[in-house]
Amino acid sequence: MFRCVLTAACLVLFASSTLVHAQKQTIGAPPEASNMKLVGSNDLQARSAYQPTIHHQGNRWIAYIGHHGGTDDVPAPVNPMTGQAEPNGTSIVDVTDPAHPKYLRHLPGQEGKYESGGAQMVRVCDGKSLPKGDPNAVYMLRTFGSEAHEIWNVADPASPVLITRLGGLKDTHKSWWECDTGIAYLVSGAPDWRTRRMTQIYDLSDPAHPQKIRDFGLPGQEPGSTGAVPTELHGPISTGPTGNRVYFGYGTNKGGILQIVDREKLLNGGKEPTPDNLRYPEISRMPMSAFNGAHTTFPMLDMPVAEFAEDKDGKTRDIVMIVDEAILNECGEARQMVWFADVTTETRPMMISSYTVPEASGQFCQRGGRFGSHSANESMAPVYYKKMAFIAFFNAGVRALDIRDPYHPKEVGYFIPAITQATDKRCIPVEGGERCKVAIQTNNVETDDRGYIYIVDRANTGLHVLELTGPARAVAGLPKN
Amino acid sequence: MRRAVTIALVLAALGASGVGAYQLAPPLGQASAHWREIAWPFSRDGWPAGRAFRCEGGGCDGVELYVRAKRGFCNCDSGVADDDEVDRVADIDLITPRFTATAPGELVHLGEMRGRARRYDLAIDDSVSRAAIGIAVSRRCDLFVAAAQGRGDASAMQHAALAFLEAEEMETWVAAALDGH
Numbered sequence: 219m220f221r222c223v224l225t226a227a228c229l230v231l232f233a234s235s236t237l238v239h240a241q242k243q244t245i246g247a248p249p250e251a252s253n254m255k256l257v258g259s260n261d262l263q264a265r266s267a268y269q270p271t272i273h274h275q276g277n278r279w280i281a282y283i284g285h286h287g288g289t290d291d292v293p294a295p296v297n298p299m300t301g302q303a304e305p306n307g308t309s310i311v312d313v314t315d316p317a318h319p320k321y322l323r324h325l326p327g328q329e330g331k332y333e334s335g336g337a338q339m340v341r342v343c344d345g346k347s348l349p350k351g352d353p354n355a356v357y358m359l360r361t362f363g364s365e366a367h368e369i370w371n372v373a374d375p376a377s378p379v380l381i382t383r384l385g386g387l388k389d390t391h392k393s394w395w396e397c398d399t400g401i402a403y404l405v406s407g408a409p410d411w412r413t414r415r416m417t418q419i420y421d422l423s424d425p426a427h428p429q430k431i432r433d434f435g436l437p438g439q440e441p442g443s444t445g446a447v448p449t450e451l452h453g454p455i456s457t458g459p460t461g462n463r464v465y466f467g468y469g470t471n472k473g474g475i476l477q478i479v480d481r482e483k484l485l486n487g488g489k490e491p492t493p494d495n496l497r498y499p500e501i502s503r504m505p506m507s508a509f510n511g512a513h514t515t516f517p518m519l520d521m522p523v524a525e526f527a528e529d530k531d532g533k534t535r536d537i538v539m540i541v542d543e544a545i546l547n548e549c550g551e552a553r554q555m556v557w558f559a560d561v562t563t564e565t566r567p568m569m570i571s572s573y574t575v576p577e578a579s580g581q582f583c584q585r586g587g588r589f590g591s592h593s594a595n596e597s598m599a600p601v602y603y604k605k606m607a608f609i610a611f612f613n614a615g616v617r618a619l620d621i622r623d624p625y626h627p628k629e630v631g632y633f634i635p636a637i638t639q640a641t642d643k644r645c646i647p648v649e650g651g652e653r654c655k656v657a658i659q660t661n662n663v664e665t666d667d668r669g670y671i672y673i674v675d676r677a678n679t680g681l682h683v684l685e686l687t688g689p690a691r692a693v694a695g696l697p698k699n
Numbered sequence: 700m701r702r703a704v705t706i707a708l709v710l711a712a713l714g715a716s717g718v719g720a721y722q723l724a725p726p727l728g729q730a731s732a733h734w735r736e737i738a739w740p741f742s743r744d745g746w747p748a749g750r751a752f753r754c755e756g757g758g759c760d761g762v763e764l765y766v767r768a769k770r771g772f773c774n775c776d777s778g779v780a781d782d783d784e785v786d787r788v789a790d791i792d793l794i795t796p797r798f799t800a801t802a803p804g805e806l807v808h809l810g811e812m813r814g815r816a817r818r819y820d821l822a823i824d825d826s827v828s829r830a831a832i833g834i835a836v837s838r839r840c841d842l843f844v845a846a847a848q849g850r851g852d853a854s855a856m857q858h859a860a861l862a863f864l865e866a867e868e869m870e871t872w873v874a875a876a877l878d879g880h
Contacts, residue, residue, distance in 0.1 A: 334776035388780070412783040414774075444799040446792035447783070471771075472745030508745035545771040550879050552745070647878035 243585065243637045243657050250580070253631030253690035254618060257670065258683045260319040263295055264640035265306045267674030267681065268338040269392065272313065272597070272666040275344075275356055279666060280375045281319070282342055282358055283309040283674055283681065285327065287335025289642060297324045305329045306336040308360055309681075310375045316670050316683040322376040328363025335363050339390070339405075342372070343397035350400070350424035357381070357425045359402065361390040367404050369425045381425050389414040392453030392514075394464075399423065401431075401485065403454045403464065408433055410441040411491075415450045417466070419485065432489040434499075436468065436477070440491040449473045452513050452543075455596065456481060461519060463501075465538055469511030471545045471554050476515050476538060477503040478564055504559060504567040506540070509552035513543040514594050517561075518604045523623055536562045537624045544590025544612055547644050548655075549583035554590035556609055558624045573627045575614040580634075586655025587644035587677060588612040592662065599667040606630075606694050608671055613657040616673045618686065620693045631690040634658055635675065635682050642677040669696055732757020734764065734863050741765070741793045750872075752863070754849075759859035762849030765790055766864065768841060768876035775840040779814035786817070789833025790846040797822035798831065801853070807861065810870050812836035812843060816861075818853040832857045834864075841877045 249256060266286040273280050285306035288294050294303040299321070307327030312320040327337030339361045345351035358372045366385035370378040389407030396402070400423025407414045416435035420428045433440075436448035449469040456464045462482055468475040483499035506512060516539040526533050538561050542554035555574035561567040574591070575582065582589035595608045602608075607627075609617045615634030619627045635658050645654040661676035671684040686696060734752040740763075741748070749767020754760055769788065774780065779788075782804040791798050804817035814836030821829040830853040834845040847860045863869060 330776060332775050334774065412786060414784075444797075446796035446798075447787040450787075508743065546879075550770060649878075 242655070245637055245639060245641075247636050249636045250615065250634040251632065253686060253688045254616070254633040254671070254684050255687050256633070256635075256682060257685050258313075258315075258317040258319050259635075259680060260311055260321055261638070261640060261680040262309045262311075262674070262678075263297060263321070263324060264292075264678045264680070265295055265309065265324075266332075266336075266642070266676050266678050267309070267661060268336070268676070269340055269593075269662050270664045270672050270674050270681070271340050271342050272664050272670075272672055273342040273356070274667060275375065278312060278314045278375075279316075279668070280322075280372075281309075281311040281313045281672060281681065282340045282360075282372070283311065284338045284340045284360060285309065285336045286338055286676070287328070287330040287332050287363070289331060289678075291642075293331055294329070299324065308337050308340060308358070310372065310378070311681065312375070313666075313670070313672070313683060316685075319681060319683060323378065325370070325378055328365060330363055333364075337361055337363065337368075339392050341393060341395040343395055343400075345373075347397045348400045348423050348425070355425075359393065359395050359422070359425075361393070364389045364407070366390070367393065367406070369422065369428075382428055384418075384420070384428060391415050391451070394454050394456050395422065396456055396458050398458060400425075401456070403456060405451055405453055411435065411439055412441070412443060412447050413439040413450045415452070417451060417454060431485060433491050434484065435491070435496060436475070437493040437496045440493070440496060443493070449475060449511075452511070453515075455515060455517060457517055457519065461517070463517065465515040465517050467512030467515035467540065469506070470513055470543045471511045471551060473508050474506035474510050474512035474540065474542065475503050476506070476512055476540055476559060476567060478561060478567065502565045502567060504569070506557070506569075510542045510554060510557070512540050513592065514539070514541040514596070516541070516594055516596060516607075518621075518624070521604050521624060523625065525623055525625065532562065534562075535560050535624070536564075538567070539594060539607060539621070539624075541591050541594045541609065543592045544588040547587055547646050549577075549589055550646065554592075556591050556594070556607075556619070556627070558621075558627060560624075570625050571627055573609075573617075573619060573629070575611050575617060575629075575632075580614060582614050585613045586657035587659045589614060592660075595663050595665045595671070597665045597667075599665065601667060601669045601696075602665055602694055606690075608663045608665060610660045610663045610673065612659050612661070612676070615658060615660045616663050616671065616684070618671075618690055620690075622693070630693055631686060631688075633673070633682070633684050635660070635673070635679060638679055641675070641679045644677065669694065732759055732859070737763070739765070744793075749876075754859060757859075758855050759849065759851065762847055762851065762856050762859065764845060764847040764860050764863065765793065766843070766845045766873075768843050768873070770841045770877065770879060772840075772842045778837040779835045779842070782815060782817055785815050785833050785835050788842055789817070789835050789844045791819055791821075791831055791833045794831060794846060794848050795821050795823055801830075807834060807836065809834075809836050809843065809861070809864055809873070812838050814843075816857055818857070821848060830856065832860065834860070838877050843873055843877060
């Protein structure tokens with residue numbers, strides 16, 4: 219009997235150790251890829267990266283990349299260009315030649331570690347597109363840690379000049395800026411609101427002279443309210459005056475809400491944050507499961523769906539892609555993934571499909587760090603818009619989805635970079651201490667008008683520039699390479 | 700083999716019930732008031748269910764206490780920053796979505812964890828005023844929250860709840876819950 223149990227235990231131990239070995243990423247190993255390949259990379263000075271925005275600037279392509287604060291081990295990495303220890307801020311990289319990204323400048327952010335410091339978010343508008351902007355300027359809107367939003371003139375991306383700062387906030391996050399009108403939906407934490415994050419709407423058509431329009435949030439979050447506080451905002455995306463809609467995503471990994479808002483009523487309705495004024499512009503809201511949040515709410519309106527082509531009605535659909543954010547390491551929560559909502563009948567939005575990386579395809583729950591979705595590309599350039607979506611999936615890298623039929627999204631490619639010496643560990647508590655593993659943590663992804671895909675790593679592995687290969691290119695209508 | 704598994708299961712069950720009985724036992728010297736574990740009374744939400752207790756006897760008789768860990772929910776550096784955060788996270792809204800804070804909160808600690816506690820009036824339609832307290836403390840990026848409700852004095856309720864949570868067996872459980880066990 220004892221021998222029987224011992225043998226079984228040995229077999230289990232052997233199987234476990236083999237499994238763990240198979241999952242572990244190692245330095246020097248090739249990246250894992252399917253229908254995507256590496257074009258170029260940059261280590262971003264080993265800073266934890268958040269949001270990249272790729273801007274076509276004259277005849278150059280510039281990547282502006284927001285960073286979290288530093289780590290416990292390295293609170294302020296040394297910038298080799300200055301020789302100084304600098305708190306993480308914004309990396310500015312020339313990616314005109316995507317095979318050889320050239321690091322131009324590190325613009326320090328707020329001191330502080332992890333989400334308490336840095337300058338996580340960034341948006342860019344040309345002065346010539348803003349109604350009252352300097353036509354020779356290029357404006358970068360970024361967060362400054364949790365305490366401020368800043369606008370810099372980055373016409374010379376190697377020498378940014380500060381234009382404006384909106385400070386006194388208790389948190390900031392993923393803002394949206396309409397480059398044709400200048401209206402900005404700044405995710406802020408106004409000191410008197412009952413939530414860490416809500417929306418402060420500004421007219422930034424003249425970035426040197428910001429004009430406040432109003433504060434906005436869910437009733438119950440406003441100053442002076444009582445009772446339950448609705449889940450906090452993560453970020454909005456506007457379709458501008460043409461689409462006249464703003465899609466707000468609340469919740470990050472729990473109790474998500476998609477809120478559809480009439481932009482004109484939002485901008486021109488009553489400004490006082492009363493419950494009635496906050497409700498006035500809302501068209502509808504779709505509560506999600508308590509298990510999932512709404513990190514990104516990406517609208518794709520008037521999508522033709524081939525399957526419905528012969529139907530008398532509903533040949534085209536208005537779709538919102540909702541991406542949750544995984545928070546905990548090693549699958550310590552419900553799976554965070556990607557959802558597609560049909561909002562064609564706006565007052566009755568309906569979830570129609572979902573996507574997740576199969577865990578067993580890489581034993582991702584055992585690899586270390588977070589596994590689950592975080593964000594999607596937000597470029598609406600024709601090269602991929604309404605055809606392909608790219609999802610940052612933490613230790614499962616970036617995933618390329620064919621979304622032409624949003625009722626049946628299909629993965630057509632992926633890329634998981636190799637770890638490097640710079641890749642930071644991720645730990646979980648265990649009996650008597652903690653256990654740490656090193657794994658890729660692809661945090662964000664963006665695309666440019668040329669079709670290059672840019673992924674950045676939360677665990678300090680830097681920037682990887684990718685392109686599609688094989689059948690995935692055909693999905694986007696790209697020529698064979 | 701099957702017998703060995705059965706024995707192991709029985710031992711595990713006996714061990715678990717033994718732990719339960721220990722936790723249910725009133726602390727020495729406080730025989731007039733003790734906390735009895737009851738079923739978690741709320742429906743499933745985004746957080747795993749916690750544990751619920753009812754005070755029997757003494758100054759907190761009838762008070763119910765709900766506690767759970769919320770892992771990954773706190774600002775890793777600033778911790779529980781203000782009273783609004785207590786309003787948002789302390790699970791008072793599980794009892795009723797209609798509650799009003801009666802005063803600014805105060806700093807509290809549970810072992811090495813720091814945070815805030817706040818008192819509330821609950822709007823529950825049973826014509827009897829009901830008070831509640833919300834407690835939120837943090838350990839790095841994780842929160843531990845407690846909500847208590849009853850018909851007595853909120854100050855006494857808070858004192859009794861904190862004393863119970865600082866008992867060694869509860870501190871051990873809180874640490875394990877924050878570790879994800």
